[in-house]
Amino acid sequence: MTLELPTDISDRYELLADDLDGFDDAESLARYVLDGAAAELERGDGVGDAADSADDGVVEDRLEQLGYLEK
Amino acid sequence: MTGSVYVFGLDGVPPELVERGIDAGRLPSFARMAEEGTDGTTRSTVPPLSMIAWSSFATGRNPGNHGVYNFMLKGEGEYGTEFVNADTLREQSVPVWEYLDAEGRRSGVMNVMPGYPPSETAGFHISDNITTPSTGSYAFPEELQTDIEERVGGYDIDPYEGYDDGTDEDSLRGLLDNFFEIERNRIEVAKLLVAEYPCEFYSLVFQGPDNVLHVLGHVLDETHPKHDPELAERYGDKPMELLELYDEFVGWVMDRIDEEDALMVLSDHGHGPIYRTINLNSWLYQAGYLDLESRPWTRLKQFGYNHVYDAVESVMSDLNLFSKLKMGVARTSGDGAGPDLAELLTISRKDVDWSQTAAFTVASGGQIYLNTDDHDEGAIPPGRYEAVRERLREELLAIEHPERGDRVIDSVLYGEDVYGDEYDATRPDLVCMPAPGYQIQYPQTMKTDRVFGEPPKTGSHTSMNEMQGIFYAWGGPARDESGVTVELPDFAPTACSLLDVPVPEEMDGSVRRDVFDVRGERGRLDGRVEAKRAVRSVVGDLSAD
CATH class of the missing domain: 3.40.720.10 (Alkaline Phosphatase, subunit A)
Incomplete structure (x- = not known):
């Protein structure tokens, strides 16, 4: 089934498809984005908020315990 | 498939x-x-x-x-x-x-x-x-x-x-x-x-x-x-x-x-x-490739860290405090965000006189950076790069353990021979592979008079x-x-x-x-x-x- 895009969006996606590796044209990029968005929405809560920030102090402690930082 | x-x-x-x-x-x-x-x-x-x-x-x-x-x-x-x-x-x-x-x-x-x-x-x-x-x-x-x-x-x-x-x-x-x-x-x-x-x-x-x-x-x-x-x-x-x-x-x-x-x-x-470790920054200091600030406070710390802190370290290690102190030192950035323990207690990166330093290392594993003039206080212009690097390489290969008498560094590789080019701006200039039994240690804090030490672990992967x-x-x-x-x-x-x-x-x-x-x-x-x-x-x- 052909994906009908409004002209302004089609033009923008055509430019993006030229820039990004792996897409033949605007339609293939648009279909990829829509499929991807649907899949992510189906996965539900938790997408995008998986982790707290890294803790450098903890990393330093572990590297010291492993002997990679001077004891 | x-x-x-x-x-x-x-x-x-x-x-x-x-x-x-x-x-x-x-x-x-x-x-x-x-x-x-x-x-x-x-x-x-x-x-x-x-x-x-x-x-x-x-x-x-x-x-x-x-x-x-x-x-x-x-x-x-x-x-x-x-x-x-x-x-x-x-x-x-x-x-x-x-x-x-x-x-x-x-x-x-x-x-x-x-x-x-x-x-x-x-x-x-x-x-x-x-x-x-x-x-x-x-x-x-x-x-x-x-x-x-x-x-x-x-x-x-x-x-x-x-x-x-x-x-x-x-x-x-x-x-x-x-x-x-x-x-x-x-x-x-x-x-x-x-x-x-x-x-x-x-x-x-x-x-x-x-x-x-x-x-x-x-x-x-x-x-x-x-x-x-x-x-x-x-x-x-x-x-x-x-x-x-x-x-x-x-x-x-x-x-x-x-x-x-x-x-x-x-x-x-x-x-x-692993039998022994080598602190590469301390060796670089002794060999004249890395220098410290000449200000009195750094010289005082240098004396204290080399000669007085051994006793302090021994007591604090028994109390499991010394490693915690050093880690606190390692974490301070000196950006004014908190107490600068490095400035107060140890010889660290902040005591290095970069304008007089030709080479340094920033982590364990033997990777050395030359202080080229693309650094804030770079000391080596492009015209001297190869000469400095080659002389340093030869001196590294000649390091011997003072008691064991064996060679410490097996090979010193050029960064461009080991690593690709995409991140060449942060690529080490030299990579030392130690001889079997030696480990090149992380030198965040340093005793300038002590190059060799005991390993933190008796087994590792270095050579x-x-x-x-x-x-x-x-x-x-x-x-x-x-x-x-x-x-x-x-x-x-x-x-x-x-x-x-x-x-x-x-x-x-x-x-x-x-x-x-x-x-x-x-x-x-x-x-x-x-x-x-x-x-x-x-x-x-x-x-x-």
Whole structure:
């Protein structure tokens, strides 16, 4: 089934498809984005908020315990 | 093929250990892989450190092309460092599971360094032992973490508490008991993941062998200065007992997988005994390549740190305070955000007179940077670069231990010969590979009069002797070969090829057609990864709202 895009969006996606590796044209990029968005929405809560920030102090402690930082 | 690819990493397992277990009839699954599939070795990165090695495994790239040269990275034109985490790898490169995700394949990842924050690609991702904070989420999706905690009883992300050198027997026994318990738990987690979280690509790494071998260097090596035959009698078989646990797990997987599936087992480096350490910055100071500020405060600290703090260190070490003090020093940035302990107590980076410094190192592993004039206070103009580098290289190769009389540095490699060009602005200029038995230590704090010291662990992976890890391949597409040498960047392109995904042009590694019956066509996929990242970011923001 052909994906009908409004002209302004089609033009923008055509430019993006030229820039990004792996897409033949605007339609293939648009279909990829829509499929991807649907899949992510189906996965539900938790997408995008998986982790707290890294803790450098903890990393330093572990590297010291492993002997990679001077004891 | 269109089956699944299972890759299991056993961090730090030396090939001779597995060969001995096969010969003794104690590792039947490894024996079967060798008999029916391909066996050989995995060649590590230079230096053979896990953070660099697993980054090359994950991305299929030479370290120079993912830019993760060490556990901590020097900024371009700077003297400071930042710790690596999974965001570093994602910003500078693309892990294979993102390429697979962009092509609609599900990946399951456990404990591949650097693993935090976990990837949100299709499948699951459990972060690693080094970069994961002590509290908070270690798994994506979060339901997986709940599932693990309810059904397997948890997942220890802090396995290193009390991790000393193991030369005290009570401590050694406690450490080994703890590491074995953690690995039995990890294997239960891995079985849950393989059985109930279906993916096309699994990449599950077990840290246990590395943890155990770090504290058994003096037990396994009869020539180690701290070797005790009675300890060897009691604990010398522990590495093989640990391998038997993994062998049972691998056998369990072999019984479950289908004809078209592929299995690979590797280690990222080997392991060997360590007798002595060398603090490279202290040597550079003594050799005239690194200078300290001449201000009175630095000179006073230099005297105090060299001559007075030995006594203080001894007392504070007994109270387990000295390492905490040093770590506090290492953490201070001197940016005015907090108390600058480095300025008050020790000789550190802040005491270096950069205008008079030609060479320095920023982390363990023997990588040296020249203070070229693209640095803030660079001292070496382009016209002098080769002369300074060559003279330094020759002097490094001539270092001898004052008591042992042996050469300390086996080889000194040029950065451009070892590493690719994409991250050449932060590429080390020289890489020292120590002689077997030596470890090049992290020099955040330094005694300028003491170049050599005792090792923090009696076993490690530092020299050319520890560059080889294990490699086994088995399953329907695997060929019956023996004695192959696989490079760490080869795993990602080979996995892509096994899954009928075009091998990204950006990957440096080879598709190993000598190991598997695969085609291995190349393609450009970075745009699809970029589009997928954008979609995930937008949907994530929507979910957060």
